[in-house]
Amino acid sequence: MKFIFLMAAFMIFATVGIPFSRAQTSGLSNYIAELQKLAEQGDTIAQYNLGVMYSNGTGVLKDEQQAFAFYYKAAEKGFPPAQYNLSMMYLYGKGVLKDEQQVIAWCRKAAEQGYEPAQYGMGVLFRDGLGLPKDEQQAVAWFRKAAERGYPMAQTELGVMYSNGTGVLKDERQAVAWFHKAAEQGYDNAQHNLGVVYRDGQGVPKDEKQAVAWFRKAAEQGFAAAQHSLGVMYASGRGVERSEQQAYFWWLLSSARGLKESISNKNIMETRITPQERQKAQLDASVWRPKR
Numbered sequence: 207m208k209f210i211f212l213m214a215a216f217m218i219f220a221t222v223g224i225p226f227s228r229a230q231t232s233g234l235s236n237y238i239a240e241l242q243k244l245a246e247q248g249d250t251i252a253q254y255n256l257g258v259m260y261s262n263g264t265g266v267l268k269d270e271q272q273a274f275a276f277y278y279k280a281a282e283k284g285f286p287p288a289q290y291n292l293s294m295m296y297l298y299g300k301g302v303l304k305d306e307q308q309v310i311a312w313c314r315k316a317a318e319q320g321y322e323p324a325q326y327g328m329g330v331l332f333r334d335g336l337g338l339p340k341d342e343q344q345a346v347a348w349f350r351k352a353a354e355r356g357y358p359m360a361q362t363e364l365g366v367m368y369s370n371g372t373g374v375l376k377d378e379r380q381a382v383a384w385f386h387k388a389a390e391q392g393y394d395n396a397q398h399n400l401g402v403v404y405r406d407g408q409g410v411p412k413d414e415k416q417a418v419a420w421f422r423k424a425a426e427q428g429f430a431a432a433q434h435s436l437g438v439m440y441a442s443g444r445g446v447e448r449s450e451q452q453a454y455f456w457w458l459l460s461s462a463r464g465l466k467e468s469i470s471n472k473n474i475m476e477t478r479i480t481p482q483e484r485q486k487a488q489l490d491a492s493v494w495r496p497k498r
Contacts, residue, residue, distance in 0.1 A: 234265045245276065253280040254288045261291070261300075274301030281312060286321035289313075293327065297336075306337030317348065325352035326360040333363075333373075342373030353384060358393035361385075365399065369408070378409030389420065397424035398432040405435075405444075414445030425456060428496030430463035437471065450479050455487040459494060 238259065244252035257276035260269045274295050280288035293312035296305045310331060316324030325348050331338060333345035346367050352360030365384035368377045382403050388396030397420045403409055405417035418439050424432030437456035440449045454475040460468035476484060 270301030322357035358388035361388035394429035418445035433460035
């Protein structure tokens, strides 16, 4: 089966170079003033951090054009996180007109310096044919570069490629191995995929208790697909003691995220459990918060 992966996995990575403990000590406004001064003096990290702050609206009014300008200054000096974030600005047209060729150029600059998010990004560009010819083997090569450096999103995507035989010979054991590497880092997408392979016996002996354990890890982080899958296991009593109330609880959570299957299952289950069970599950769902 096809595994879930993040199609729009590009994001702004707010890795701040100057420790925020300084901001907490001197006050955010003083911190920003210090960054501005350093940025004017040509400090690359300060330029990058101001780009992050303007992009996110942290301590300043959100201003994507200012964010772009600061990222560009740091990117021109060869700073990989800025180069990658700049490529994402071009991809989404934030602070600048969309330009696929600029996306590729800046993402590649960062990727060739070993910056894992950009290596993963190059894999997505090749996989989906964004601005360049679709090339699944090149996608696998870039995913592997980032995966071997421990980047969980790339490890998960490499597992998906092995599982589906996309750009590489199908190898379910390799898929499981890469899912494990990412799941053990706490990556919810990989944890859900690992639950799927244990549930269905793909590349590993079928083990529904292990499936439930991995579904739960991802579900508790708020991953909607895993919440749905965990509900199914409770409803059928596979790998866990059967509980329609628990199934209803998990489908309440995943249906709130818009999963059509969960909405349908939730509505059916409402007619099968008692009013007391329904009320308890709804109360639990209303106060539930994801574990991070």
